[in-house]
Amino acid sequence: MRHPLVDAAHRLAEGVLAPAAEAHDRDGVTRAAIDAVKASGVLGVNAPAAYGGWDAPAAVGREVAEILAGACCSTFFVQAQHHTPVRLLADGAHAARERRLRPLSDGTALAGVAFSHLRAFPELPVRATPLPGGGLRFDGRVPWYTGWGLNDVFLLGGATDGGEVVFAVAEPRAQPGLTPTQPLRMAALTGTRTVGLTLDGFTVPADAVVIRQPYDEWARADRPKNTNTNPAVLGVTRAALDLLDASGDDGAEETADVLRGRLDAVRRAAYALVDEVPAGECLTDRLVVKTRAYDLMRAATTAAVVAGGGRALGLSAPAQRLAREGLFLLVQGQTADVRGAHLAALRG
The missing domain is CATH 1.10.540.10 (Acyl-CoA dehydrogenase/oxidase, N-terminal domain)
Structure with a gap:
């Protein structure tokens, strides 16, 4: 059930x-x-x-x-x-x-996040300064913030000069110390209403602070996460295969059958590593499976465009959208380890 x-x-x-x-x-x-x-x-x-x-x-x-x-x-x-x-x-x-x-x-409110810049440490794109009474002041530049105008609250991360990571919740709106850029125009997922944020003396009270911890402790838990296969990659791949099945073309349907078998195998391998292996272990194996999933997504979305012909390039056609979404997912949440493993796999 x-x-x-x-x-x-x-x-x-x-x-x-x-x-x-x-x-x-x-x-x-x-x-x-x-x-x-x-x-x-x-x-x-x-x-x-x-x-x-x-x-x-x-x-x-x-x-x-x-x-x-x-x-x-x-x-x-x-x-x-x-x-x-x-x-x-x-x-x-x-x-x-x-x-x-x-x-x-309970779904009453939707949250956003602004903390990927923490992975640039020891650089401090967003500096957090403790204030008397337990609050925080944030200064710097958030390069990516998704959902501006749609989110009700957001989680903001910063790092202190002393090497501590801090997270706080706040309201995502223009206010003293917080200024959004114009929406970013991207090759894919422009519709996510993604902006940059300029922080200039943006303060939050003590009861908005969620977590404080040493950077090394946070990074030790954060780094392995992106070695796992992103379920969204599998979802976009499956959607592209569904387009092939619906095309009415025997060659497209045969291609979908072959790729779907490979997708099922990658999915099993990826999720077995998440469910059965302790986090932080078998990172090389996780990266191998992750790059296989990327390869399948690229093959499936390319096949959907090929099967659709010239019509597939119209902005009303789902094939071109899926192909561009696939490009986005290749770099979403990318770390140096993921990028290196992917480039090595592409070199053969």
Whole structure:
């Protein structure tokens, strides 16, 4: 029997996201789409049941991610930001948890994130300065912030001069000390309403602080995560194979059958490494499987364009959108280790 959230994700994908995917890609993810995401319950997939979430198994979260990414990667990526703040708040400081976690768990509110710049340490793109009373001041530049105008709260990360990482929750709106750029124009996922943020004396009170920890401790847990295969890669691949199946072309359908067998094998291998091997171990194996998943995504999205011919290049055609979304996923969350392994695999 399938988990109720998997059924909810299918309804959301088929009824709302897939029909609007090309419009979201061109014009931006809509508030109506986000309202549908909130109403579906998927925002609470990994949230504690005590706060209104589902506390679902990790396998359910991965399946939901595959379904949403395959339907509309732009909407998927906006909501994907939500789950890290939920996890950190669940384990974080009491005051921030009690103030923010319930609406994020029950789907009332959507969260964004601004912390990928922490991976540049010891550079400090965003410097956090402790204030008297326990609050924080942030100064610097956030290069990427997804979901501007759609998120209700966001998780902001910074590093102190003393080598401590700090996270705090705040409201994502123009305010003293916080200024967004114009929306960034990108080759793919421009519809995610991604901006940069300029922080100039942006302050948060003590009850907004979620976690403080040494940078080395945070990085030790963060670095291995991106060696795992992203479920969104598998979702976009599957969506491209579905296009091949629907093409009415025997060669396209045969190609889909071959690639689908390879996809199922990669999926099993990727998730076995996550479920059965302790985090931080077998990193080389994880990177090998991750690059195999990239190869399959590239093959599947290319095949969808080839099967569609010239029509596949129109902005109303899903094949070209999936191909561009695939390009985005090649570098989303990329670390030096991932980039090196991928380039080595491409060299053969």
